Amino acid sequence: MQTCTSPTEKRRIVIAGGGYAGTTLAVRLAKRIRPSDDVEILLIEPNPCQQALSELDLVAVGPPRPEFCELWLPTIFKDLPVTVCYNRVHAVLPDEHAVLVGPREGPHEKVPYWRLVLATGAVAFVPPVPGLKEHATTMWSVHDAQKLQERIQQQFRVAAKTVDREARARALSFAVIGGGATGIEIVGTMAQMLPKRMLDHGLDPRDLHVHLVEGRPDILYDLPESLRRKAKARLARLKVELHLGSMVSSVDDEGITLENGARVPASVVVFCGGAKADPDATTWGLAADPSGRLTVDEWLRASGKPDIYAIGDVAAFRDPETKRTLPMLAQFAIREAEHTADNLLRELRGQPTEPFRPHMHGEFVSIGPSYGVGWAFRFHLSGIPAIIMKRFTYVMYWYEVGGIRIAWKRLREMLAMQR
Ligand SMILES: Cc1cc2nc3c(=O)[nH]c(=O)nc-3n(C[C@H](O)[C@H](O)[C@H](O)COP(=O)(O)OP(=O)(O)OC[C@H]3O[C@@H](n4cnc5c(N)ncnc54)[C@H](O)[C@@H]3O)c2cc1C
Structure with a gap:
């Protein structure tokens, strides 16, 4: 059996899921840890190619491409202190502080963690309508x-x-x-x-x-x-x-x-x-809301499990100000990941952690590749300015996780898909 880990004395942070949330978290942590933090970062994600959820319209309708990948994870992590295991988390064993890693049918490797971050996303929900x-x-x-x-x-x-x-x-x-x-x-x-x-x-x-x-x-x-x-x-x-x-x-x-x-x-x-949270997550013995998203406290920790965080679409974070659960959006997944990375660094260094306070700075929707509608801060935008704002948020994400070279490459690819 191929294994994900080798024995280590270091504290291990296991991140399950390398989508927007998991990748942001792993990159931010990796860029900020010091040797004295004495930590190993292990990202477990089955797919080396990150799913381009926010560009699916262009992948579906733009010029046919034999292959498409928003971010190729081996490139993102090649110079960072992150071990990436291209496999899936099969089960969480909170009492043993370990996850089981491997295909559904097994065999499974038991991987111990110091902290676990669940970022396994969501899947499409299809209601039982005939046909x-x-x-x-x-x-x-x-x-x-x-x-x-x-x-x-x-x-x-x-x-x-x-x-x-x-x-x-x-x-x-x-x-x-x-x-x-x-x-x-x-x-x-x-x-x-x-x-x-x-x-x-x-x-x-x-x-x-x-x-x-x-x-x-x-x-x-x-x-x-x-x-x-x-x-x-x-x-x-x-x-x-x-x-x-x-x-x-x-x-x-x-x-x-x-x-x-x-x-x-x-x-x-x-x-x-519609969409529903990763259905496997509800089989891991953690508390979930009626829609199947894992319930978390103000620190994004799974209810009653201080060493397990849940972020992104799989988690149901209730905004203490609006009393509403955050929608499944990449912008929240990314903010939650950044916040969790900072809290993990604080934990590693024995400092007090901070509760998460979400802010929505804007929302943009494209209606065809050259037109959008949306708002940012208090301004309403439509047409080309709105589509530029929408594309800008992707470029920022690519830049944050991959640097200028990847952001530039992806921007050119996206513009080519719009033709
Ligand atoms: C068509 C479409 C358009 C969208 N457009 C926008 C937009 O414009 N703006 C916006 O803010 N949001 C948008 N969203 C929503 C956004 O894509 C999601 O909110 C975002 O992907 C959530 O990030 P995540 O990291 O939680 O999950 P994901 O990005 O879905 O990543 C989850 C990862 O977990 C992995 N995984 C699953 N199970 C396991 C397991 N058992 N073990 C290990 N890994 C596992 C998956 O392979 C995946 O890589 C859009 C969504 C769709 C479908």
Whole structure:
């Protein structure tokens, strides 16, 4: 059996999950520890390529790429004092201060920890609507995005061979379910980029139909009313057909039936209706809220377990000011990771730790690669300034974890995907 660790006298910090939260934490800790801290950092993550959740719309609809990776972890960690184990945490044994590492079917290696940080993220949640699981693609991983890319290519091939105009338009009907940020980003990118891709394939963009289905009467509820209006105006300019205010009752291979009886024809359906915390985390004997996110105290420590932290999407941090649980957003995952890294350093040095106080400085949603809506501090932005702000947050993340070279490389890749 391949093992993750070798015996050590040092205090070991084990980080489970190398997404936005886990990678930020590992990099920040590694850059700040001193030899006298006497610590080993072990990051356990099954995938050497970090999932590009915030660029999935471009991966799905932009120019096809054989492979896509937001950050290649071996490059990020090659010069840092972090041991990366490309495997998964199978179980947590809080009483033994250890995790079991290995595939589901075993064998498992027992890895002791001094502190454990759980950052295993979330997965797409598909409600039990008839036909939804069978006929819709979710949008929560690069694999999902590549599946959608393939489905689009497939429909282009079908349309190219179809003489009848109506049948061709049916083949080129796409529907996105979910009017939150994820759904709006994917529908906007489809509506803006597919016409050009169709022209490249000798197809007539007038045959394209892009639908957005949302059960509530409006979209983007997290944004102020004025920005929601701008978002809808933008979708109208992109000729997205909106179906608001009725839930989906079933999905089949020709489209969607709504509870109000309306029919939305679609050869490809994308479901962006929700996410739930990593379901494995609820099997680890730690307290979770009703939605399955691990409950944490103000220091982001798992309830009743002072040597286990939980951060990012898997954790349910209740903001003491607003009394609301933080939403699953990369910006909070990153802030929680930075805070936890600083608290771990304080713990290592025998200093008092500090409670986490979240602040939301802004939120931006892209509606196609060249337009966005959102706010920062007290300013509302739309159009190109908003999309620049949105892209800027990615660049900052790449810069923080990978430095200027990686940030520049990724920025060029992202701009290439938008063409
Ligand atoms: C399409 C889409 C668009 C989004 N856009 C935005 C946006 O614009 N802005 C924003 O703020 N947020 C956005 N989000 C949300 C954001 O991506 C998440 O909040 C963020 O990824 C959370 O980071 P995380 O580190 O908690 O989890 P993740 O980034 O999901 O990382 C979790 C990691 O844990 C690993 N893992 C899972 N199980 C195990 C295990 N048992 N052992 C070890 N490792 C494990 C996984 O492989 C993964 O690498 C978007 C999400 C989606 C799906």
